[in-house]
Each structure stands twice: as C-alpha cells, then as structure tokens.
Amino acid sequence: MQSTILTSTPKSPFDFHSAATGHGWYQLAPFRYDAESRVLTWPQVLPGGEIIRIALTGSQAHERTPWLRAEVASPQALDQSGRDYVNAIVNWVMATEIDLQPFYRRAAQVSGYETAIDQAQGRFLRSPTLFEDFVKVICTTNTTWAQTKGMVRALIDGWGQEAGGDQGERCFPTAGALAGASEEALRQRGRLGYRAPYVLELARRITSGDLDLDAFRLPDWTTIDLRRALLKIKGIGPYAAASLLTLLGHYDHLAVDSWTRKLVIPRFFTGQEQVSNADIIAFYADWHPYQQLAYWYYDWEGTGETS
DNA sequence: TTCCAGGGGTAGA
C-alpha cells in the first residue's frame, strides 16, 4: 500500500468539522467520521477501477490560513492524473470553493447567526459523485433517518465494490453496478421499496448516456432552470430537488417542508394562525440569494428549539 | 393494529 499526501487551500473562512458535519451526510456510509480526531474517511473507486482510501483532515475556523489535507492509501502510487482526480473530489466533497463571506456579512446584521459565523458554518458535505448524492437524497424521502442509513448500507453491501481492509469496507456502488441490478433485488435486498424503480431508472439513464448529472455542476444554471431540470428526473420531487439544489450550491430556493414549518413557525410567527408556506418564503426573501443558508444555519438550538 | 416519517408519481379537475 502506497501513501500520498495531497493538500489544498479552501476559501476562507473554513472549518473542517463544520464542513463535515453541517448536515447528516457524514453519518451515511461509506463516509466515516471520527468526531474526536476530526478525520473523515471513505473508500473510493478511481475511474480506472483502482480502489483507494481517503482520510481527510483540515483546519479550524480561527487558523490564519485554511487548509485541507488528504492522506490517500492506494495499491500503487498515484500518478498525476490520479492526484488531480482525488484533489478534485476532496475539494468537491468539502465544498471548499464556496465563498461564504457575503452570507456572513448579511448574517452579522441580525442575531442568531453568531455561532455560524464564529464556527465558519455554511458548507454542506457532498458525496464524491452526483450519482451518489442523487441516490442518497432519494433514500431520504418519506422515511426516517434510521431507514435512510439502512438503505444506503444495503446498497453498499449488495452492489458496492469491496475496498479490502480489515473491516470489510465497501465503496458506494457505481451507476453501472446498480444499472445491472433487478428492480426486485433493489426493493428487497436494497430495502428501497417503491423507490427502487427511481434509482434503477436513474442508474440506467446515466449508464446509457441519456443523463449526464455532471452537467448540473456547470455555473451558468439559473436556480429556476436547474430546479426544473431536476424535477424532470423520476423520484425527484420538490423536497429532493431543494436538497440537491443546496448541494449544488444554489441557496436561493427555500424549500418549506414539515420540518421547516416545525422550526420556523414557533420561532418567527408566534401567535399567528394559518401560516402558509408562501409566508415563510416571503419571510426569508431578503436573504436572497442565501435563503437556504439563512434557514439552515440559524442557531435554532440557541433559541430553545431543537434541530 | 395503526400511524407515520423533513415525499413522489399519477390521474383528474
């Protein structure tokens, strides 16, 4: 096993722990996060089929110069293209390119965002591929978090490549691997239930070249067009599209779901009956284009609410 | 047993 160290410089400010744990993704396999040592690890298939293991660490909010460090264990030493590939992946996963300063400038004018600013919160951990994020988002719909974790685990156990190592780790399955599965197997063994045809169609469209998820990363999408394109994919509805928009760095579409209402109404609409979703969207309108960050990174716990 | 989880597709209006 060879070891390669790769380093990069995220946009300032950057806090590795905040970036890793900003939302629940770090709890989903094949990610593993050690909160004590603050190391995020996962096994990764390279385009050539080689399996590597990535261990990420990074700077804390108050360090003068932000840094991200990837320790890569691979069967053979990484060549330049392998290093470039891993570099691109780790920076994508940690969302290091996002400039949070405009959001902080706005947030500094109101209370409730002191923790977010102090701890450099505002990034959302992404999976190495958009396929993985699309599947995981589909696995969060109309179910509990415990079951989401179970579905992702079952997909990895059933269709992910073995990563070696002493704990029987596996990679997240490629689109090709899931495209070859039967719907029945995804329903039962993958625990996807009625989501199975959605994941299967997604995997098959990608494998056939009918759908290129990476096109969604292009910077020239308007949020409204991107959302419209996401909604055309089977299994992606308003909630899932909003989650994916956030992961893709579009924060100017606030998705109001049952959880949003549970947090926002008692805090900002006390005593009001019949608060509509439109009322909540209007409440956040002057945060444009950071509505989603304003909602997500408000210090709900600091106000007695739980999140 | 029944309900429901930070939904989504479809038919029908």
Place this chain on the structure above:
DNA sequence: TCTACCCATGGA
C-alpha cells in the same frame, strides 16, 4: 396548478 390516492418499509 391543485387535490386525492397509492406507494414499501420499519419503528413507535
């Protein structure tokens, strides 16, 4: 665009 209805799964 909106509403009713159905869709698997598993924990409470």
